[in-house]
């Protein structure tokens with residue numbers, strides 16, 4: 001059984017992945033929040049990713065990492081600096097020292113959220129982060145690229161759209177990623193032969209989608225869910241101007257304080 005560290009295991013997406021992957025992987029689980037009791041095949045590591053000793057213990061003897069930890073949403077620069085930038089670098093450094101060769105990482109569509117909704121873009125399109133959160137994910141794509149070019153650590157960067165049980169807003173007809181399609185992507189990322197450093201947009205089938213990622217077919221991804229099945233729930237055109245939706249227009253956390 002492959003040994004995999006899942007960070008962010010108490011989070012919204014991490015909790016789903018914890019249950020979904022438990023049957024097939026020996027899981028090391030990390031979160032700053034309480035992880036509850038350990039279940040079969042689980043070893044718990046509660047704590048902050050910026051702690052190098054914790055990271056060293058968590059990654060010892062692993063085959064791969066599914067990195068879903070860090071802050072998600074509209075946060076101050078100080079918050080994303082700590083969790084998404086420093087925490088990610090400490091984790092990669094621990095992975096390098098321990099010889100871990102494969103990481104699947106939760107990047108975000110907010111790396112390119114300032115592209116207008118009228119454009120269809122792909123992973124080679126210019127990055128236009130829509131928030132400090134998007135900036136922190138853009139950093140993560142560069143960091144993982146560096147660790148691949150310099151040390152050969154492979155990363156699948158999933159620019160996740162909107163990962164929820166069902167679309168909850170009009171914009172999600174273009175951005176929705178179902179839980180089971182996310183699971184499929186994570187499993188492919190953990191087990192695919194060679195991926196190098198790969199950046200893809202992660203959505204289910206979306207007729208209105210903004211994003212085109214040819215590498216997904218090569219990876220073997222075949223979405224099982226279709227955002228269009230929920231189209232009748234939402235009236236009229238999307239009110240958003242930018243692909244990142246509310247992230248592109250929300251006040252900075254710094255201005256709300």
Ligand code: 15L
Nearest residue numbers: 072073108109110161162163
């Ligand atoms: C994200 O990256 C966020 O983590 C999530 O909370 C959603 O807001 C999502 O993007 C989205 O764009 O809908």
